[in-house]
Amino acid sequence: MDDWQTLPRVLAAIGVVLVLCVYMALIERKLAAKVQGRRDSNTVSVAFFDGLPFSGLLKHWGIFQPIADILKLFVKEQATSWRQKVLVLAYFATALFPFFVMPVGMQKGATQPLILSSVQGSLLFVLIVRLWGHGISTQIQGGRWRLLRGISTELLLFFVILSVSLRAHVSSLPLTFEGIVLAQKKYWFVFSQPIGALLCFVGLCLNDCECPYSGVAHGLLKLGQKLHTLLGALLFSLFFLGGWHFFPGLPLMGTGVIFSIACLGLKMAGVIFLLFWVRWTLPHMREDRVLAALWRLWIPLAILSLIVNSAWQN
Amino acid sequence: MAKLVERRPLKAWERLNILAFLKGMRTTLRWLLKRPITLEYPEARPYIPDNYRGTPTLVKDIYGREKCVACQLCEHICPAKAIRITPGPAPEGFSHIGRAPAIFQIDRSRCIHCGLCEEVCPEEAIVLQKEYSFSGTDRNAMMIDKEELYEAGGTLPDKYFKWGKSE
Ligand code: SF4
Numbered sequence: 001m002d003d004w005q006t007l008p009r010v011l012a013a014i015g016v017v018l019v020l021c022v023y024m025a026l027i028e029r030k031l032a033a034k035v036q037g038r039r040d041s042n043t044v045s046v047a048f049f050d051g052l053p054f055s056g057l058l059k060h061w062g063i064f065q066p067i068a069d070i071l072k073l074f075v076k077e078q079a080t081s082w083r084q085k086v087l088v089l090a091y092f093a094t095a096l097f098p099f100f101v102m103p104v105g106m107q108k109g110a111t112q113p114l115i116l117s118s119v120q121g122s123l124l125f126v127l128i129v130r131l132w133g134h135g136i137s138t139q140i141q142g143g144r145w146r147l148l149r150g151i152s153t154e155l156l157l158f159f160v161i162l163s164v165s166l167r168a169h170v171s172s173l174p175l176t177f178e179g180i181v182l183a184q185k186k187y188w189f190v191f192s193q194p195i196g197a198l199l200c201f202v203g204l205c206l207n208d209c210e211c212p213y214s215g216v217a218h219g220l221l222k223l224g225q226k227l228h229t230l231l232g233a234l235l236f237s238l239f240f241l242g243g244w245h246f247f248p249g250l251p252l253m254g255t256g257v258i259f260s261i262a263c264l265g266l267k268m269a270g271v272i273f274l275l276f277w278v279r280w281t282l283p284h285m286r287e288d289r290v291l292a293a294l295w296r297l298w299i300p301l302a303i304l305s306l307i308v309n310s311a312w313q314n
Numbered sequence: 315m316a317k318l319v320e321r322r323p324l325k326a327w328e329r330l331n332i333l334a335f336l337k338g339m340r341t342t343l344r345w346l347l348k349r350p351i352t353l354e355y356p357e358a359r360p361y362i363p364d365n366y367r368g369t370p371t372l373v374k375d376i377y378g379r380e381k382c383v384a385c386q387l388c389e390h391i392c393p394a395k396a397i398r399i400t401p402g403p404a405p406e407g408f409s410h411i412g413r414a415p416a417i418f419q420i421d422r423s424r425c426i427h428c429g430l431c432e433e434v435c436p437e438e439a440i441v442l443q444k445e446y447s448f449s450g451t452d453r454n455a456m457m458i459d460k461e462e463l464y465e466a467g468g469t470l471p472d473k474y475f476k477w478g479k480s481e
Pocket residue numbers: 370388391392393394395396397420424425426427428429430431432442
């Protein structure tokens with residue numbers, strides 16, 4: 001990768017991720033409306049666009065709703081203190097940065113996956129950045145419970161990462177996302193480590209950030225949350241669902257990069273749906289119970305499964 | 315008699331709430347597959363049954379004559395004091411009736427749609443009908459006078475013609 005190519009690539013990646021996030025938010029709204037037995041946004045249309053073909057359908061689907069929402073954020077009361085602004089920006093950054101080191105696809109026969117920058121410690125980088133994000137969200141909304149919850153979920157994720165990368169290590173693959181995905185060429189880890197997958201999913205279900213601001217700060221924070229959901233789905237698909245592999249047992253079918261990206265995208269969509277499903281089943285969880293469950297059940301289970309896994313390998 | 319329900323302590327596996335969680339997931343999924351139960355309100359209107367208690371209106375008989383005799387029973391029974399009646403003389407040729415309302419006002423912003431006025435009226439002259447949605451820019455817009463009440467009421471085709479005696 002030449003240096004002059006880096007900036008456009010990064011910008012393109014950010015753009016793609018943000019648009020994905022915005023429309024993921026729309027889909028979440030639709031699902032939420034369905035679950036609550038009501039209709040979702042279906043009245044926003046664009047001026048001068050109304051007479052054109054499909055405009056009615058697009059309007060009915062609420063395609064323009066996110067645009068209206070974003071525009072609305074700019075006319076609302078804005079956050080005034082610099083501390084708030086910096087915190088929100090930092091939270092947003094912590095949600096965005098992990099995408100730069102995570103692969104999204106691979107061409108057949110290529111040595112490098114599709115990735116913005118492949119660094120050695122990408123697993124650890126993602127973990128630390130996420131942890132930092134939890135710290136910032138605690139600064140934003142206050143409350144030690146939240147910080148504790150963030151730390152505990154990341155701890156859970158840490159054990160999960162250890163046990164999947166152990167498998168990659170045994171197959172003498174590099175300890176990166178790419179290595180973990182390549183280790184799943186034959187069978188996905190969701191089959192060989194179902195407990196690990198469950199733990200990872202629980203960890204992803206539990207990271208959430210309430211939003212106390214209004215205006216653009218609110219928008220950024222919300223967007224950060226959506227990014228975290230997207231990131232969680234990406235993590236889960238890479239760790240347990242075989243990343244861009246089409247089917248367990250089959251190597252990469254076809255040859256195209258597009259195909260591998262589509263495979264990964266489909267898996268992510270599935271995981272995101274599951275996450276939404278859980279979220280709308282359990283919209284509010286009591287913090288003390290979450291922590292109790294984490295420390296009494298999930299983290300011991302994670303340690304146990306790590307031990308069993310490592311014993312199995314040797 | 316109140317019935318006492320023994321609440322047995324939960325077993326260990328029950329306290330994990332796995333079954334409860336799965337049931338919750340099933341409920342959410344079921345709703346996800348259902349059609350929404352809400353209406354697209356201003357475009358789609360709800361079904362209104364015939365005995366619905368909407369706004370009170372004044373009705374005329376099939377000859378187009380006003381049935382109200384200004385007895386003021388409705389004014390007295392109205393719990394919200396929404397009705398104001400000023401009796402006046404009956405129109406020409408109907409002197410046996412005695413009175414008719416000169417002014418008949420209903421304050422829609424006070425009316426609680428209880429239906430007592432309809433129930434008490436000896437002439438079946440005031441009827442609660444299906445209209446339920448009004449808007450106005452101030453309180454005076456909610457004050458409905460006689461003409462508007464008759465306009466909203468229309469004709470009630472019933473078989474009693476007390477006023478028809480003079481014919
Ligand atoms: S419906 Fe009830 S509140 Fe309304 S005018 Fe009649 S008596 Fe008064």
